[in-house]
Amino acid sequence: MKKLIVGNWKMNPGTLAEAKKAFEKIRSGAVRLRGVETVICPPAVYLAAFSAPKGMLGAQDVFYEVEGAHTGELSAPQLKSAGVKYVIVGHSERRALGESDEVVNKKVRAALAASLIPILCVGERVRDPEHRYLHDVREQLRAGVRGVLRASLPKVVVAYEPVWAIGKGAKALDASEALHMNLYIKKALADIGGDMAGKTRILYGGSVDAANAVSFLTEGKMDGLLVGRESLTPAKFLALISHADEI
């Protein structure tokens, strides 16, 4: 199975011209790699302007209704028609703005209904010594896939992103700890969805760079990575995906 490496550009870069230039550089390098599936999630306003190979575009969010009076929102079918394959759902930066588990779940189901692949983000804000955070991650998973048919669970991608490991000044999780969380999430998914859940891909995200990426994929046995800052600089992101391709 190819490693799934997703670049989340968040609210960057500032202009369409910069976005097109960066995307083109990444695209031309990424298409040569056989062992990696590369996805870029730019700000939605840039999506339609990219000439992307099938499957290389992702969105950073989706609304759960299909159409109607929902000012400012984008539906799953709209994203699909703009060439999107994956959509990030429940990123911690959106949860911090008030997005609840219930809303995240509606978005996961809306994505699946439109044949988009949801990347369901879960992760604790802090690690407490009593390990209550494990329970919180399990609950985010359970709530996130509530109502999803067992047969559809392999279509969901889970991104484990400890919130404390995300962003400037943060430190990535240790790869050995990533393995622990990978196994914990697999077990939690199996409890929820039985055998089918074994096919759900699990990504790690939080301060991933070209130097540590391989350790999450090998030692951490992750199926892929969700990359923020490092996906904005084509040279750095290309180094990262090339390292992953060599595994």
Ligand code: PGA
């Ligand atoms: P980061 O962001 O790689 O910049 O830490 C990761 C994310 O928010 O998905």
